[in-house]
Amino acid sequence: MQDSLEIPAHLNQMLDPYELVDPLREASPVCRVRNAEGLDAWMITRHADVVRVLTDARFSVDSRNAAVTARQTIEATHSRTVESFADSILATDPPEHTWIRKAVARGLTPNRLRELRVFITETIEQLLARLDGATQFDLVADFASPLSLQVSAHLMGVPTDDLPQLARWSYDLMLMPKDQSARTTADAGMAQLEDYFRALIERHSPHANHDLLATLIAARDAGEITPAQLLATAKFVFVAAHDTTGALISATMFHVLRQNGALNSLVSDPRLISNAIEECLRFDTPVPLPVTFFATENVTLGGVTIAAGDQVFAAIGAANRDPRVVETPAEFHIQREHPAHLSFGLGIHYCLGAQLARLEASAALEALIEHHPHLRLAVPAHKVPWRPTVTRVLHALPVVSSPPYE
Numbered sequence: 001m002q003d004s005l006e007i008p009a010h011l012n013q014m015l016d017p018y019e020l021v022d023p024l025r026e027a028s029p030v031c032r033v034r035n036a037e038g039l040d041a042w043m044i045t046r047h048a049d050v051v052r053v054l055t056d057a058r059f060s061v062d063s064r065n066a067a068v069t070a071r072q073t074i075e076a077t078h079s080r081t082v083e084s085f086a087d088s089i090l091a092t093d094p095p096e097h098t099w100i101r102k103a104v105a106r107g108l109t110p111n112r113l114r115e116l117r118v119f120i121t122e123t124i125e126q127l128l129a130r131l132d133g134a135t136q137f138d139l140v141a142d143f144a145s146p147l148s149l150q151v152s153a154h155l156m157g158v159p160t161d162d163l164p165q166l167a168r169w170s171y172d173l174m175l176m177p178k179d180q181s182a183r184t185t186a187d188a189g190m191a192q193l194e195d196y197f198r199a200l201i202e203r204h205s206p207h208a209n210h211d212l213l214a215t216l217i218a219a220r221d222a223g224e225i226t227p228a229q230l231l232a233t234a235k236f237v238f239v240a241a242h243d244t245t246g247a248l249i250s251a252t253m254f255h256v257l258r259q260n261g262a263l264n265s266l267v268s269d270p271r272l273i274s275n276a277i278e279e280c281l282r283f284d285t286p287v288p289l290p291v292t293f294f295a296t297e298n299v300t301l302g303g304v305t306i307a308a309g310d311q312v313f314a315a316i317g318a319a320n321r322d323p324r325v326v327e328t329p330a331e332f333h334i335q336r337e338h339p340a341h342l343s344f345g346l347g348i349h350y351c352l353g354a355q356l357a358r359l360e361a362s363a364a365l366e367a368l369i370e371h372h373p374h375l376r377l378a379v380p381a382h383k384v385p386w387r388p389t390v391t392r393v394l395h396a397l398p399v400v401s402s403p404p405y406e
């Protein structure tokens with residue numbers, strides 16, 4: 001057994017998670033780690049190995065497959081947030097996973113996406129109208145965050161009036177459990193979000209509504225999914241849809257604005273916008289360390305034996321920067337064609353919202369750049385704050401929009 005490497009409670013929260021995972025990928029690609037909460041795991045950092053973990057059925061997402069000692073640590077350290085997602089689509093193995101996935105997919109059909117596209121365009125126009133004439137604004141608070149929240153609410157059938165409190169609870173529940181106070185805040189956020197969705201499910205009619213929540217309720221009524229899976233998955237999709245997509249929109253603009261001439265290239269050739277989004281997904285994904293797996297039997301990976309019951313972190317962010325699959329991986333290039341990345345996962349849990357996220361991000365950036373072709377960062381890049389949350393999200397992105405003649 002290797003000695004354990006001490007790592008922070010969660011990589012995503014590090015200002016630069018790549019400082020830790022880049023050297024690991026070369027020196028110890030299947031590395032025994034112990035996080036600040038005392039949780040032992042294997043950190044997998046090479047692209048080919050991460051693909052293996054994401055696609056090999058011997059790795060389960062269900063924490064009941066953890067070894068007894070690991071399970072005790074998980075139970076002692078995990079917040080309510082983690083527990084309350086345990087019945088969600090992301091933490092369920094087949095055969096139940098297949099049923100939940102089918103139900104969620106029914107709420108994301110091409111017709112539904114077309115209807116969402118109209119809503120997305122209208123919402124973007126409204127948000128940009130409010131910024132008309134503004135010379136300085138916060139691209140997170142004034143644009144990316146309200147857009148992604150409203151789209152997620154529309155997708156799920158959540159009333160818009162409830163969004164301010166839902167935004168607060170989702171922010172709280174994503175807080176890193178780095179001390180007792182953060183854990184208490186996160187737990188309270190989750191409890192409130194759970195109560196909210198429980199009440200919404202009670203009064204939401206699958207006959208009168210055509211949103212994703214109505215689809216999930218119909219699946220419960222048909223006996224395809226359990227009430228616990230309905231509640232956990234509804235909460236999960238609401239949070240997963242807005243937090244990550246908002247993060248992608250602001251992070252793409254951040255990396256574009258950090259680079260001389262990149263915005264001009266997008267203005268003169270808007271087709272490059274989707275390249276920039278894919279490159280941001282590769283270079284700085286909102287979810288660099290998403291999924292925890294548990295080996296259900298002994299598995300050898302990179303010459304190392306992972307024992308049944310061991311916990312495994314598939315470091316997607318590290319895999320995205322593996323020089324074995326991408327040239328100059330530590331550089332952000334908007335010209336890069338189809339950058340290979342695993343930011344939406346792979347295999348049976350591949351992100352069901354990937355198409356929606358791409359659609360929303362490209363519509364947002366196209367319109368933003370058209371309205372504000374002369375944006376620049378209002379503070380030095382190293383002063384732009386990141387949130388202390390489980391996902392990698394900018395806390396704010398202050399920008400200056402100057403008129404064309406300046």
Ligand code: HEM
Nearest residue numbers: 089090241244245248290344345346349350351352353357
């Ligand atoms: C930039 C935006 C997004 C990123 C980076 C992202 C990333 C991910 C990742 C890494 C996974 C796990 C995949 C795996 O384990 O193989 C996932 C799963 C999932 N995502 Fe996303 N996601 C995004 C947006 C969305 C949106 C907009 C929705 C809304 C519908 C969504 C819904 C889901 C669902 C339902 C799953 C679970 C799929 C399953 O377990 O079968 N995601 N996402």
